[in-house]
Amino acid sequence: MRPFEYARAGEASEAVSLGGRFIAGGTNLLDLMKLQVETPDKLVDITRLPMRDIEATDDGGLRIGALVTNSDLAADKRVRDDYPVLSRALLAGASGQLRNKATTGGNLLQRTRCGYFYETSQPCNKREPGSGCGAIGGFNRIHAILGTSDKCIATHPSDMAVAMQALEASVETLKADGSTRTIPLIEFHRLPGDTPEIETVLEKGELITAVRLPKSLGGTQIYRKVRDRASYAFALVSVAAIVKMKGGEIEWARLAFGGLAHKPWRDTAVEDVLKGQAPSRALFDRAADALLAEAKGHGENDFKIPLARRTLVSVLAEATQGA
Amino acid sequence: MITLTINGEEHRLDVDPRTSLLDACRDHLGLTGSKKGCDHGQCGACTMLVNGRRINSCLTLAVMHEGDEITTVEGLGEPGNLHPMQAAFLEHDGFQCGYCTPGQVVSAVGMLGEVADGWPSNASKDLQNGAELSGEEIRERMSGNLCRCSAYPNIVDAIETAAKTTKEPA
Incomplete structure (x- = not known):
């Protein structure tokens, strides 16, 4: 690990004025620093900031402090009762030890698990802009099939963020100049384009302070994760689904996908196919057609296209059961 | 300092x-x-x-x-005054080479604390109510501890035994 200066912030305003990389749970950042994939000159420890509460909001939703651990969020009674898709997604991620350390804000900012990003002897446009992409034409079994560019085909590894995407969460931040803003999660992560090193719309020195969930809309909530092992593995494909039935028809559906793209993927065209329709295998296939219209495999990950279809069809069948 | x-x-x-x-x-x-x-x-x-x-x-x-x-x-404990989890690992032969064992023992103690607090896991059928600590629950909750000797069956047995004698962490 490269040497760095360490500073501990007592208040959010102090944290953003200190300059440097924020560290909270550290489970991803320190891992990458050991490999010298990340080489910050300065770390600002934000773990003492008062951002560990989950509060009810005036509009009936929840405001989750950025430092709430993945464990505490998954176990919160309000989350379990009203946002079960989020509890399920969190519990499907990482291990007990990691969930006890990893935070809500940090989870959103996880870096990709692409092997070329991790291996500093290999080209990677995300780690070293302009060096090329080893995964295109290389080992790319875990890589993206949607929203890729000729510079990067990495995926975002979070489960939590996929559920939050379906829940239409938003991200509260504090900028270095003291101003605050709220960013809808759908606009928070970027596609790789020509600048895969830029993963979110956060500005330099901007701190995530909380994530807001709107009032629960109920419905049947499912998080389905398909992976290589039964536990403690990243998603090959995951689906977060919230489906509301009415009179034997799908009143509305919200769907988000993990393992498929550089960001937690949501495509409302898929939801539009389902809206107001009676559930059937043919309908679910049309939804999958909409999801995968632009999907592109890169060799080893070609299997993700039929896997995403089967996973979506299966989740929709479960969500509309007994309708 | x-x-x-x-x-x-x-x-x-x-x-x-x-x-x-x-x-x-x-x-x-x-x-x-x-x-x-x-x-x-x-x-x-x-x-x-x-x-x-x-x-x-x-x-x-x-x-x-x-x-x-x-x-x-x-x-947690020391020779002559073992923590119930340590004693259970000995009783059930929950190891082979022993290198992963301290991590397994500490993790299992922490895990029982999480169960006592009513935390669900990915193996829990029901998110709302506390889980019964089945073998399936133990395997899921302990998936962050690897054993290259693959002593898993005895590790699960040891934790099941210790769960009956301990309710609080450390």
């Missing part, structure tokens, strides 16, 4: 900011019970309790833990 509270005792030490909590304990304080397996948070051999919750001590900086109550395997 930083002050760490480990197994109820305060330690003053001078460490480079890069020092992990694991290395601080092993290399600076002679607490070598916690093991370094992968050093990347994948194997669980370094598991410690911080304020009663289990974490990977290799993936956190010592300087970040001033004021925290840290428990290592040395703080």
